[in-house]
Amino acid sequence: MTIQLSENYPKIIRDLFLYDRSTYSIGSYSSYQDLMASVLHMPVALPFEYDRLALLKEALTLPYTQKVNGVGKCVTVKKLDDDIDPAQDFMHDHDAFDPVVKFIDHCPHIKKFIDDANQIGTVTYLSFKTLAPGGYILPHIDSLTSTVIYVPLLWPKGNYFKVLDNGLIEFEDHQPKLINTHHAVHSVVNDSDTTRIIFSFNIDWQTEQAKKLVWDSYLELA
């Protein structure tokens, strides 16, 4: 699929969306390790229910730090309380995880989501992100982060998540996706007239429950 964006976006983004006609097909994997080492993105079926619109309502009340190009960010779970927007470490000593949770005392649905996700594996990072109309994130690769799950709360038509040489990630269905953002360059634009809201989180991927979540989700695709 090719997307023609207006001159308001930097040329590197316009060229990527216009000329990269690639698509992505999930490969064939024999094990969890094999899959996690190679997969770029795939839908995941979380083993608990959540109310997307209730999460959205609470997400709108969070204190966002406004960054460049229309991006807003609010980190609600992080490893250490030492930074507004902490970089994630190379290595995770998962036995020592005692993440800091902030800003969500008044958000029962978000708290419940985190509690439920903690049953899969300790949530070590969770942040909400807004993207204003006309906003964009330049192509980049998250080389120092591990696999994350993105949960779209409001993904208006005209929003795109593009992965270099690997097509678009579909979010209009508002379903969670596991993405290895450190495997490929990606870029996001909001070419709609409504702010886009999503959150992403990182868990301890070494638990049996985490492995089951990913592997079961993969088998469902077959």
Added chain:
Amino acid sequence: MIEIECNYELESPNPYEILVNERLVGTFDSPNGTLILGSLDVPKINMIEFKGSVKINKLILDGIDLEHFVFHGFTPNKSRGNHGESVKYFYQLPIWHWFLKWKEHDNSTFRELSKNHQGFIPL
């Protein structure tokens, strides 16, 4: 041969030369400029060279700002950088794809580990 636009900003106390694929484009003395470069199509690798006592601060090829790639020029002392008696940059067409692939490799986990001196991993 495909033509692409090149914009640059540099510092140079003296006039400097610009060569593309080893052919002289001209001699200049302005701290910035816009050129049309005749570039070889894929899969050929192109080279733009700034000759003189130059320090390149910005390089925009085909309308795409190459950001910190400007510090990855080849200099006569066999290291990478953006200043020297000669600074050479290698690129391929299309610029958007070549630059994003370069970015992908420059930010790979292996590369980041090496950059941060946390491991000895050959590039």
